[in-house]
Amino acid sequence: MQRFSKQREAILGNLRSRYDHPTAEMVYMDLKQSFPNLSLGTVYRNLAVLCESGVILKVGVSLDGKERYDGHIQPHAHFFCERCGAVYDVTEHLDVSKIEKELGAEIHYASNTLRGICRECLDK
Amino acid sequence: MQRFSKQREAILGNLRSRYDHPTAEMVYMDLKQSFPNLSLGTVYRNLAVLCESGVILKVGVSLDGKERYDGHIQPHAHFFCERCGAVYDVTEHLDVSKIEKELGAEIHYASNTLRGICRECLDK
DNA sequence: ATTCGTGCAAATGCTTTGCAGCCGT
DNA sequence: ACGGCTGCAAAGCATTTGCACGAAT
Numbered sequence A, B: 001m002q003r004f005s006k007q008r009e010a011i012l013g014n015l016r017s018r019y020d021h022p023t024a025e026m027v028y029m030d031l032k033q034s035f036p037n038l039s040l041g042t043v044y045r046n047l048a049v050l051c052e053s054g055v056i057l058k059v060g061v062s063l064d065g066k067e068r069y070d071g072h073i074q075p076h077a078h079f080f081c082e083r084c085g086a087v088y089d090v091t092e093h094l095d096v097s098k099i100e101k102e103l104g105a106e107i108h109y110a111s112n113t114l115r116g117i118c119r120e121c122l123d124k
Numbered sequence C: 001a002t003t004c005g006t007g008c009a010a011a012t013g014c015t016t017t018g019c020a021g022c023c024g025t
Numbered sequence D: 001a002c003g004g005c006t007g008c009a010a011a012g013c014a015t016t017t018g019c020a021c022g023a024a025t
Helices: A006-017 A024-031 A040-053 A096-103 A119-123 B006-017 B024-031 B040-053 B096-103 B119-123
Strands: A057-061 A067-070 A077-081 A087-090 A106-117 B057-061 B067-070 B077-081 B087-090 B106-117
Touching: A006 A024, A006 A040, A024 A040, A024 A067, A057 A077, A057 A106, A057 B057, A077 B096, A087 B096, A096 A106, A096 B077, A096 B087, A096 B106, A106 B096, B006 B024, B006 B040, B024 B040, B024 B067, B057 B077, B057 B106, B096 B106
Parallel strands: A077 A106, B077 B106
Antiparallel strands: A057 A067, A077 A087, A106 B106, B057 B067, B077 B087
């Protein structure tokens, strides 16, 4: 049976409290303050567990080569800025049931990734 | 200036001839027959060059943790089968200009990834 | 001749894993 | 007490990179 662990709760909480789609290390750095003994391995392990349980999502590898995680699992798309590396949410998403018919497949998850230059970088 | 190289042409040709969105190693294995001395590093290097030139695309990391490449750059979505690991094309895709307005961003590339069980695996 | 591309192998770096001890139940 | 969870460090593994040689212009 899965047990309660302060670290796991904190990792989930951290992920749910932010909208910047952090890497494992970003979560680690953040929580290191409350859990000085926290180890990066534990963060990775719990992110994997949480993904399997379906309470969080991997949203893809950012331009720096690191996986990004999202604590908000409503279907939505992600925009990766090629200049500053930020990851933003996009509300648009694909019509999944239409695609299920096209493929004759069963779709469990849809992730839409866009790449370009974000507004902030364009303004500079 | 970029030069003509048999290896680069072969890699591009291989990628354009197939629709299974191969990994670098799959391309390597295939071309190893015609180029016995071909090295995996060269395949990776050329895939990177071809991506930068925009003639091929990285499609995303498959469930086995390896990057998949696509020689067909028309906008389309990809479906990853969770059971057999295959990658299929989906013709549906997002309305990019609508999203550009939503974000005030400049979109260079859109990739739509779906995950689930493909028809073939469902039939079994 | 020059400069880019290749093959080989070593290095990189994110992520995973083994293990001994700890903590929640 | 049991079994999952942690911290630590070592291992894994896809991808990248340095270097000397070969090939294209």
